[in-house]
Amino acid sequence: EADIYQTPRYLVIGTGKKITLECSQTMGHDKMYWYQQDPGMELHLIHYSYGVNSTEKGDLSSESTVSRIRTEHFPLTLESARPSHTSQYLCASSDLRGRAFFGQGTRLTV
Amino acid sequence: QKEVEQDPGPLSVPEGAIVSLNCTYSNSAFQYFMWYRQYSRKGPELLMYTYSSGNKEDGRFTAQVDKSSKYISLFIRDSQPSDSATYLCAMSGGGSYIPTFGRGTSLIVHP
Numbered sequence: 668e669a670d671i672y673q674t675p676r677y678l679v680i681g682t683g684k685k686i687t688l689e690c691s692q693t694m695g696h697d698k699m700y701w702y703q704q705d706p707g708m709e710l711h712l713i714h715y716s717y718g719v720n721s722t723e724k725g726d727l728s729s730e731s732t733v734s735r736i737r738t739e740h741f742p743l744t745l746e747s748a749r750p751s752h753t754s755q756y757l758c759a760s761s762d763l764r765g766r767a768f769f770g771q772g773t774r775l776t777v
Numbered sequence: 778q779k780e781v782e783q784d785p786g787p788l789s790v791p792e793g794a795i796v797s798l799n800c801t802y803s804n805s806a807f808q809y810f811m812w813y814r815q816y817s818r819k820g821p822e823l824l825m826y827t828y829s830s831g832n833k834e835d836g837r838f839t840a841q842v843d844k845s846s847k848y849i850s851l852f853i854r855d856s857q858p859s860d861s862a863t864y865l866c867a868m869s870g871g872g873s874y875i876p877t878f879g880r881g882t883s884l885i886v887h888p
Contacts, residue, residue, distance in 0.1 A: 698875065709785075709880035710821075710865070757820050764809045764828075765869020765876045769820035 670694070673758050673770035680748050680777055688743045688773045690758030699741040700767070702757040703727060710757070716741060748777045780804050783866055783879030792888050796853040798864050800879045803847065806871030810842050812851045813865040815881065821865055825851065856886045 671692040680686055692699065697718040702710045702725075712725030716735040730752070731745050741760075745752055755774050761767040783800045790796055798812075809828055813821035825840040827833045833840045839852040849868070853860055865881040 700875075706818075707883070710878050715875065755818070759820075761869075761874070761876060763874060765867075765874040766809070766811060766823060766826055767813075767821075767867065767876045768823065771820050772818070774818070 671758060671760055671768055671770045673756075673773050675773060676771060677774050678776070680775070682747075682749055682777060684748050686745050686748055686775070688756055688758075688775070690741045690743070690770060691739050692741075692760045692768075693739065694760055694762075694768060695738070696760035696762055696768075697738065698761045699735065700759045700761070701725075701731075701733060701741070701743050702759065703729065704755045704757055704772075706755070714743065748775075750777050753777050778803065780877050781866065781868060781879045784882055785880055787883040787885055789885045789887065790856055792856060792858060792886055794856050794886070796851075796856050796860070796884060796886075798851040798853075798866075798882050798884070800849050800866035800868075801847055802849070802868055802877075804868075804871060804877075805844075805847070807868040807877075808870035809868060809874070810840070810849050811867040811869075811876065812838075812840055813867060813878075815863045815865060817862075824864075853884075856884075858886050858888055860884060861886050 701714040711727035713729040714733040812825040815821040841850040863881040866879040
């Protein structure tokens with residue numbers, strides 16, 4: 668079954684640590700996205716990709732970086748985690764018409 | 778002004794009520810219109826999807842698009858406590874087809 672997977676679901680980490688949030692999709696979509704969402708708040712787009720070797724920054728400034736070496740894989744990295752990075756991170760991919768499909772999210776606590 | 782406006786609520790209704798959720802938008806290039814449901818601490822899930830103007834029905838849910846007014850609606854009939862969630866509208870078009878989301882409306886259906 669085509670799906671989108673995020674790991675880990677929950678992560679508690681100390682200040683200054685480097686972390687990578689994993690996101691993989693089996694839907695064959697070219698476009699992928701990372702959103703940041705605090706509890707009860709709106710989605711904020713932090714990174715997106717049109718395809719392999721394409722990455723763009725989103726509307727919300729973020730200290731994280733992303734890479735897109737394979738179509739199905741879109742990891743997000745924080746070089747030095749800080750308490751201000753505590754949030755939920757949602758990965759998504761979309762089809763040609765813009766229908767987005769989301770993973771279950773990674774809840775990060777620093 | 779944001780491209781997509783959505784009242785955050787919360788909207789509180791009794792079980793069995795008809796719920797109306799709405800979004801307005803400013804970009805006339807949008808062609809595809811979506812509604813998502815998001816339960817607490819989960820990722821949004823696609824609920825309804827329509828192209829251009831018109832209505833689409835799926836069980837208790839009806840999505841309505843009025844492109845002339847730049848206004849979309851989601852109606853939920855016979856609402857249930859399990860419908861309590863945040864509902865986000867989204868739309869795409871204009872070349873890139875990157876979805877633009879509303880901020881979501883929190884719905885509470887009380888027994």
